[in-house]
């Protein structure tokens with residue numbers, strides 16, 4: 168699907184343009200923009216895009232939801248839209264209806280494990296959970312004696328150690344101390360923590376790619392305005408080549424993320440090919456975030472280093488999103504192991520199968 | 522606002538997978554028969570006329586061209602699959618590669634009918650080899666500085682001057698070249714160059730091989746002394762070669778050969794680390810595979826957009842820019858990782874040999890077919906910076 172066919176994403180873009188303007192948000196001291204923005208998103212049914220109608224959601228397709236995430240990345244959105252979408256998707260795997268409020272998911276780090284105790288309560292610690300502080304509910308993937316379960320838990324029944332990511336968005340430690348879920352159901356066969364991490368990785372990849380698109384756009388625009396040595400800086404070849412490199416990194420991120428999203432949207436199972444797509448997207452987007460953000464800042468000079476300029480809204484989020492749902496080093500190791508285990512002569516067939 | 526970059530997640534259609542299996546089976550047979558060794562990209566004998574004919578017999582040359590010229594009217598995506606499988610197998614494609622990718626499409630567009638009927642079917646049969654005569658001793662990136670002259674004479678033109686770095690000129694049957702037919706003008710320094718088809722057997726052509734730093738002889742100096750080229754061998758508009766850089770360039774820039782040229786060292790590294798790599802080896806391989814997969818998805822995306830009739834010119838240049846840089850860095854990254862591999866690994870000698878060759882090959886990858894700097898200039902123009 169192309170984005171122009173995606174009415175859901177168009178709706179999201181309209182709301183972001185009206186209520187999440189980077190300049191306005193950047194100037195706001197009190198976060199007053201958050202309420203109306205979330206209200207509009209909820210009215211449009213966007214947070215529960217991936218929840219089927221029989222689970223109280225709006226039943227959009229995966230592809231439509233991915234389009235929303237790209238748009239959210241392009242506006243460096245700082246409300247838990249992606250997180251609520253992921254939580255709704257996770258709950259829907261076990262046919263658990265979603266509440267209509269802000270949610271997040273745990274674990275958000277592949278190394279964390281939440282245990283399902285024999286009495287049906289949850290124990291464990293999930294680090295780096297985005298937007299846990301301030302969310303009302305959390306969707307949890309837990310490991311029990313009988314396999315994997317999915318649970319809906321009220322944030323109020325967990326302990327939150329608040330933290331912040333690079334962009335000052337909440338990134339918290341959530342501690343489950345015999346927390347009692349509101350609903351608990353077994354995960355469907357074949358669904359495991361890796362599947363959740365891959366979905367989270369693709370989510371963050373799309374957001375990073377979107378943020379890079381915006382960084383490219385505002386950097387190109389700035390270079391055509393800023394004058395030095397009596398010329399627009401866009402006329403200096405060194406600046407042109409830096410921007411060409413930024414376009415290259417943006418393209419790589421876009422291609423990797425949209426390919427992975429398309430793969431998930433059309434997949435029957437979380438197999439090796441899907442693993443390649445999602446892991447590669449997270450790795451490549453993280454690399455692009457580093458290189459791309461550096462160039463965007465270089466082109467802007469000192470003004471881009473200020474609180475007042477909007478560039479950091481995109482650059483710091485792109486860099487921060489690298490940490491969620493598996494650092495690129497984690498995915499590098501896991502993808503490398505998979506490739507090595509399949510053997511040298513199976514590498515090309517795997518790559519060519521995509 | 523900058524025109525948005527676009528990389529649609531295009532998938533190869535099912536007929537491509539059938540074709541891929543056919544190509545793999547064909548190449549496996551060729552390898553078994555001793556035509557080439559897939560582990561030895563560094564071979565001298567990459568002109569393989571018999572192999573070339575057999576590829577033609579399978580219908581894998583001129584795949585997208587009209588049937589009346591010997592073509593097969595298949596899609597660009599099918600051609601893509603054949604190209605990538607040949608490249609990954611290190612098949613000896615030298616004889617037909619340029620003709621199939623570049624020269625044939627130029628002839629299709631600009632040659633008179635009788636020449637098309639004569640030459641295109643022979644390209645499709647894998648019989649003829651083409652070379653490209655653009656660069657001259659004093660004209661590389663700046664194509665429009667070309668001086669080699671085509672002077673009007675009875676029934677044709679006389680060529681005098683020289684071309685350089687001409688890949689495969691020593692085995693080529695034809696060259697498609699640009700020559701100066703008029704001086705450039707004040708208003709347009711690109712004016713005055715014309716594209717020609719040159720029969721390499723014409724009297725007055727001398728081909729002098731130039732050794733490359735790899736030790737191979739792949740390119741040449743080609744000297745023209747009063748070489749006669751008939752009128753009907755002029756391709757396109759006189760003095761207007763600059764207008765003829767068309768969407769073919771996008772194919773030329775974004776194909777699988779733009780990131781797979783050193784791929785073999787990655788396969789060999791995976792073989793050397795074995796099934797249970799430590800985390801450094803695993804991470805290194807994982808990151809390289811992530812890059813490879815991304816490059817390929819970008820390249821397929823451009824091929825698919827071209828097939829759908831769009832002209833993703835900037836996207837194609839981006840694929841070549843980051844693809845060539847990737848394939849240039851790849852042997853160095855593999856070398857770093859190989860340092861941790863047990864030197865008793867059974868393929869260690871192969872890996873070392875391949876690395877040495879790939880590292881020696883690497884510098885050319887960001888020069889041939891337009892340098893990185895030239896490409897970035899094109900991308901910058903597409904971004905609205907110049």
Ligand SMILES: Cc1cc2nc3c(=O)[nH]c(=O)nc-3n(C[C@H](O)[C@H](O)[C@H](O)COP(=O)(O)OP(=O)(O)OC[C@H]3O[C@@H](n4cnc5c(N)ncnc54)[C@H](O)[C@@H]3O)c2cc1C
Pocket residue numbers: 652653654655656657660661662663685686687688689740885888889890891892893894895
């Ligand atoms: C292996 C190989 C095969 C080749 N095969 C062929 C062939 O078959 N046919 C053919 O015609 N040619 C061929 N070439 C030549 C190739 O197209 C040229 O080498 C290339 O276009 C660069 O030209 P040059 O070598 O003269 O370098 P120059 O143009 O002199 O460039 C030297 C350096 O200056 C930089 N530079 C030049 N102009 C600018 C600018 N405006 N802005 C910024 N930097 C600039 C370049 O990027 C480069 O880094 C081949 C080259 C190689 C290496």
